[in-house]
Amino acid sequence: MALGKDYATQQCSIARALEIVGERWTLLVVRDALYGVRRYNDFLVHLGIPRAVLAARLQTLTAEGILEKRRYQQSPPRDEYVLTDRGIALWPTLRALGLWGREHYTDARLRSFRHADCGTELGAYGECPACGGVVPVGDVVMWPGPGLDRDPADPVSRVLLKPKRLLEPLETESV
Amino acid sequence: MALGKDYATQQCSIARALEIVGERWTLLVVRDALYGVRRYNDFLVHLGIPRAVLAARLQTLTAEGILEKRRYQQSPPRDEYVLTDRGIALWPTLRALGLWGREHYTDARLRSFRHADCGTELGAYGECPACGGVVPVGDVVMWPGPGLDRDPADPVSRVLLKPKRLLEPLETESV
DNA sequence: CAGGTCAGTTCATTGACTGAACCGTAAGGA
DNA sequence: TCCTTACGGTTCAGTCAATGAACTGACCTG
Secondary structure: OOOOOOOOOOOOHHHHHHHHHOOOOHHHHHHHHHHOOOOHHHHHHHHOOOHHHHHHHHHHHHHOOOEEEEEEEOOOOEEEEEEOHHHHOOHHHHHHHHHHHHHHOOOOOOEEEEEOOOOOEOOOOOEEOOOOEEOOHHHEEEEEOOOOOOOOOOHHHHHOOOOEEOOOOOOOOOO | OOOOOOOOOOOOHHHHHHHHHOOOOHHHHHHHHHHOOOOHHHHHHHHOOOHHHHHHHHHHHHHOOOEEEEEEEOOOOEEEEEEOHHHHOOHHHHHHHHHHHHHHOOOOOOEEEEEOOOOOEOOOOOEEOOOOEEOOHHHEEEEEOOOOOOOOOOHHHHHOOOOEEOOOOOOOOOO
């Protein structure tokens, strides 16, 4: 990861994981991918990330098998970046991180995550308290919370103001 | 976090969390703290982190209320850094990250985490499959796995070759 | 007093991130 | 046909963080 040096001396799967997803922006790209963002331009406007960094991250994530580059249009040639199973497997990590951030640093409720089948808000480990099992990522619906800006500048944030199933591609991609 | 810029445009508790623990080395410092490391020099040799960076991280983590600086000896004045509740609350995140790294990138089994009361290996969410509840961090015992180097260079790693309850201070601190 | 330990700070160098500009392909419109 | 726009990048100069080695200062031990 960053600065030519990996965590070489570490014999630890946390360190290994951080070598791959520990760079600046990387986990936010994965988060957006979970939210359904798939296209370069949508990542760009939603994250406010420098273009060069985005290109580098997408390439690394693709090389690591976390995203998959997929042609969705021949002419002009356009690719989208879709999460692989390995990428989807980062959901518990992001969930835990988001919960921690919400608990300790975010005042307002920004989003909630609910079980699509029954509408119950997920528990701390992504399980459904009502149905009593871990909810697959594709069955999680993200709801906007009261703390969210009602009139964001970028189109991607605007689309995300509506309840949205995770992994489902954004509609009106690149409005 | 890194490079003067925070994730300012992000309305997201994941982004907020990453502003605090997303910098290089930070999560590894927290991990070591969970393992029982408390002293500057022990972090230093175990992580192989540059001294200046370690000092900066310890200061930030203390300022953020994740670590607490505590004088344990008057003369010469010596402080140790102990996890607060806020820091301990990062355990699920690190657990998820480690599990992901192990699943996807680590070949050998490096460590396992078991419930102190019954010896059962923890489930994916830090629960005990036998006792059927989430195990408090202080009741988790870390066991070395077969993939671990049997003869590491630094004394901290050597201490960690024995089963070790999380949060419990390292014995033979600074051998 | 010499030597060692611990917990830092200082500093020159390296290298990653940033922001702005530029580029190539292709579509759409006049 | 020419002009413009959209998309998905690449290039580049400037900035800022990480690195590693050296240094500091307080204190203990022999």
